[in-house]
Amino acid sequence: MTGDNKKWLDQNTFHHGEFWDILKLVKEKEKKGLKISLCIPTLNEEKTIGKEVLILRSELMERYPLIDEFAIIDSGSEDKTLEVASSYGADTYLASDILPEEGDKRGKGENLWKAIHQLKGDIICYVDADISNIHPRFVYGLVAPLIHRAEVQYVKAFYDRPLNYSSGLRSSGGGRVTEILIRPLFSLFYPELTNIIQPLSGEYAARREVLEIIPFPIGYGVETSHLLDLYLKFGLDAFAQTDLDRRVHRNQTTNALGKMSFGILQTFINRLHSQGKIDRIPDMETFYRRFQVEDGSYNQLTQEVVEEERRPMIEVAGYQNRELSS
Amino acid sequence: MLETTAKEFNLGSLLKDLPTQIDKLNEFRKLVLTDAVLLGEIPSPTFNEEDRIRLTVDRFRENGLEGPEIDEHGNASAILHGTEGRSSILVMAHADSVFDANTQHVLNVGPDTITGPGISDNAIGLATVVALPKLLEMLGIKFKDDLIFLANTKSLGRGNLDGARYFLDTMKRPIRAGVCVEGASQGRLSYSGLGTLRGEIRLEIPGNYDWNRFGSSGAVGQLTRVVNQLLEIPLPKEPKTKMILGGLSCGTTYNKTPKRGILRFEITSEEDQVIEDLRQKVDDLCEQCSLENGTKVYLEVVATRPNCGIPFTHPLVKATRSIMSELGVTPEVNPSTGDLNVLIEAGHPGVTLGLTTAENIGEENESLHLEPLPAGIAQLITLLQAIDMGLCES
Numbered sequence: 001m002t003g004d005n006k007k008w009l010d011q012n013t014f015h016h017g018e019f020w021d022i023l024k025l026v027k028e029k030e031k032k033g034l035k036i037s038l039c040i041p042t043l044n045e046e047k048t049i050g051k052e053v054l055i056l057r058s059e060l061m062e063r064y065p066l067i068d069e070f071a072i073i074d075s076g077s078e079d080k081t082l083e084v085a086s087s088y089g090a091d092t093y094l095a096s097d098i099l100p101e102e103g104d105k106r107g108k109g110e111n112l113w114k115a116i117h118q119l120k121g122d123i124i125c126y127v128d129a130d131i132s133n134i135h136p137r138f139v140y141g142l143v144a145p146l147i148h149r150a151e152v153q154y155v156k157a158f159y160d161r162p163l164n165y166s167s168g169l170r171s172s173g174g175g176r177v178t179e180i181l182i183r184p185l186f187s188l189f190y191p192e193l194t195n196i197i198q199p200l201s202g203e204y205a206a207r208r209e210v211l212e213i214i215p216f217p218i219g220y221g222v223e224t225s226h227l228l229d230l231y232l233k234f235g236l237d238a239f240a241q242t243d244l245d246r247r248v249h250r251n252q253t254t255n256a257l258g259k260m261s262f263g264i265l266q267t268f269i270n271r272l273h274s275q276g277k278i279d280r281i282p283d284m285e286t287f288y289r290r291f292q293v294e295d296g297s298y299n300q301l302t303q304e305v306v307e308e309e310r311r312p313m314i315e316v317a318g319y320q321n322r323e324l325s326s
Numbered sequence: 327m328l329e330t331t332a333k334e335f336n337l338g339s340l341l342k343d344l345p346t347q348i349d350k351l352n353e354f355r356k357l358v359l360t361d362a363v364l365l366g367e368i369p370s371p372t373f374n375e376e377d378r379i380r381l382t383v384d385r386f387r388e389n390g391l392e393g394p395e396i397d398e399h400g401n402a403s404a405i406l407h408g409t410e411g412r413s414s415i416l417v418m419a420h421a422d423s424v425f426d427a428n429t430q431h432v433l434n435v436g437p438d439t440i441t442g443p444g445i446s447d448n449a450i451g452l453a454t455v456v457a458l459p460k461l462l463e464m465l466g467i468k469f470k471d472d473l474i475f476l477a478n479t480k481s482l483g484r485g486n487l488d489g490a491r492y493f494l495d496t497m498k499r500p501i502r503a504g505v506c507v508e509g510a511s512q513g514r515l516s517y518s519g520l521g522t523l524r525g526e527i528r529l530e531i532p533g534n535y536d537w538n539r540f541g542s543s544g545a546v547g548q549l550t551r552v553v554n555q556l557l558e559i560p561l562p563k564e565p566k567t568k569m570i571l572g573g574l575s576c577g578t579t580y581n582k583t584p585k586r587g588i589l590r591f592e593i594t595s596e597e598d599q600v601i602e603d604l605r606q607k608v609d610d611l612c613e614q615c616s617l618e619n620g621t622k623v624y625l626e627v628v629a630t631r632p633n634c635g636i637p638f639t640h641p642l643v644k645a646t647r648s649i650m651s652e653l654g655v656t657p658e659v660n661p662s663t664g665d666l667n668v669l670i671e672a673g674h675p676g677v678t679l680g681l682t683t684a685e686n687i688g689e690e691n692e693s694l695h696l697e698p699l700p701a702g703i704a705q706l707i708t709l710l711q712a713i714d715m716g717l718c719e720s
Contacts, residue, residue: 051433051435055360
């Protein structure tokens with residue numbers, strides 16, 4: 001691991017426990033004159049949305065006024081998502097009603113994009129609607145680095161996904177798509193971005209100034225494009241990440257993950273094109289980068305993986321001789 | 327006579343406020359529901375309540391109580407000082423749950439229900455006690471007496487009410503009365519503690535057991551005999567007595583004869599001597615089984631409670647019935663086998679109330695109904711006001 005990577009990880013990686021004093025955060029937010037909006041994009045989330053609205057509104061608007069505005073932006077749910085959310089006091093909007101002159105596209109990214117227009121906050125925090133173990137940390141853990149550090153523009157969540165407890169070491173990373181698609185791609189083309197432990201996590205907070213200047217893919221590629229576009233404009237120092245401990249959510253089928261990967265790949269390859277990397281593919285990195293946690297400290301592990309290739313056997317003289325002798 | 331009339335007049339004025347109080351509590355209910363979810367999602371099996379207690383203490387502090395404490399038994403308590411503070415009223419809810427830490431403690435919040443393990447027993451009861459100081463502040467209600475809030479540990483099963491017992495044994499303040507808060511069911515009115523014995527019959531087959539002996543069998547067969555003989559023990563109809571065989575664990579697979587087993591049971595009776603006689607019979611039965619079958623069968627008593635109570639005509643019970651009547655709730659009078667026993671044993675008048683209705687209690691899909699909850703909380707607050715006004719003393 002390079003010194004720069006280590007420094008970034010030390011300075012820009014947080015644990016939500018560092019921000020437990022919500023009252024202190026509220027005072028700092030007010031002192032800086034910041035307004036914070038929370039957006040939950042939804043599509044048929046009646047099972048989990050009630051708890052998210054209840055806990056986040058009650059704790060972060062009524063008990064501690066950290067959030068100034070809280071909106072559900074829905075893609076046209078056919079279940080009781082909006083009814084349940086309203087019953088616990090959420091403001092609900094249909095994405096199709098926001099900026100109707102821009103048309104109506106279906107996808108989570110569409111809702112996130114329209115939230116920028118609908119909401120007034122200087123900081124917008126996005127939280128997925130399918131979290132079963134919702135807790136106020138999912139919001140204050142993400143907005144806190146933006147309140148405290150002016151240079152931070154975008155804060156990603158990462159979670160505890162223990163794979164090996166017994167040795168005291170555990171791999172730390174994302175889900176299946178992160179580990180088998182995004183991390184290898186980042187290792188090849190954007191090695192610095194591998195410092196983001198869970199690049200696909202659906203919870204993040206950002207300043208309005210950066211959200212309004214980047215395009216939003218409407219589908220699966222939105223998290224990936226945010227990282228690539230903001231990295232190009234501001235570099236790694238604009239990012240921070242917060243450990244939010246465990247996230248319980250529904251498990252996706254392999255088919256669903258395949259579809260998701262397909263969407264992400266489109267976004268990724270588009271970025272390679274627009275950043276001139278696909279026509280003039282540079283020498284590819286041969287180091288695969290991943291994480292390990294030891295005694296609470298995150299360390300990047302690099303491992304050289306050189307995919308050497310053998311020519312077709314038919315071209316090998318020894319093989320040709322074998323053919324002749326038989 | 328004159329005093330009785332004044333008491334009735336005062337209670338009547340409290341009852342008149344109930345509809346307004348319910349409306350306001352309906353507005354504030356999110357405060358209680360949020361704490362019910364946050365507390366309820368922290369596993370809190372008996373003897374391991376620390377994490378739930380830690381949040382309870384934080385909440386006591388956040389809700390305006392100074393210096394909440396955790397005692398040697400892990401109970402959390404805090405005081406809301408009254409304007410006069412000559413006496414104290416205890417409001418308590420047990421913090422432990424029947425679900426172990428491996429159970430997925432995820433609660434689902436719907437528009438009319440909250441569903442998940444332990445929500446009614448007793449996350450909602452605990453959350454109500456925790457939120458009470460804040461609710462009283464929002465309702466603009468002040469008390470002359472000090473209110474003591476207690477989240478007691480080690481209440482269920484082998485806990486044998488040890489948390490509440492320790493708290494009351496070491497409590498120095500004069501307690502005027504106590505109210506135990508349970509999630510379900512609304513209308514519950516307990517003013518007596520039922521004599522109880524909970525025990526485990528443990529069976530072990532020794533290594534040198536003679537498998538050729540007449541009638542020899544593994545632990546399943548032996549325990550079945552024990553069960554049959556237990557069921558043969560005659561139980562009196564008066565005083566009312568009941569025996570529940572609550573659990574049987576034995577064996578791990580299909581094809582191995584188990585050598586150990588446990589039978590869990592509870593005896594409850596209105597007469598302590600009946601319980602003692604039955605305990606003796608179970609002991610004799612265990613000894614007989616041991617000697618006749620060459621096995622080791624013995625009784626382990628894990629919890630006992632004597633009968634105790636205050637009369638049906640006690641002003642505290644009368645006031646509670648009046649409040650329920652005003653709410654249109656029919657009281658369900660049942661003796662308690664829970665925390666109320668130690669409260670009354672310690673010499674304090676007390677009742678146990680339920681806040682709302684629920685389904686599947688004790689199952690992982692326990693489901694709490696939200697609509698009756700504001701009335702259930704109003705019932706509790708009004709009773710505390712009645713105690714504070716001296717309307718519940720004989």
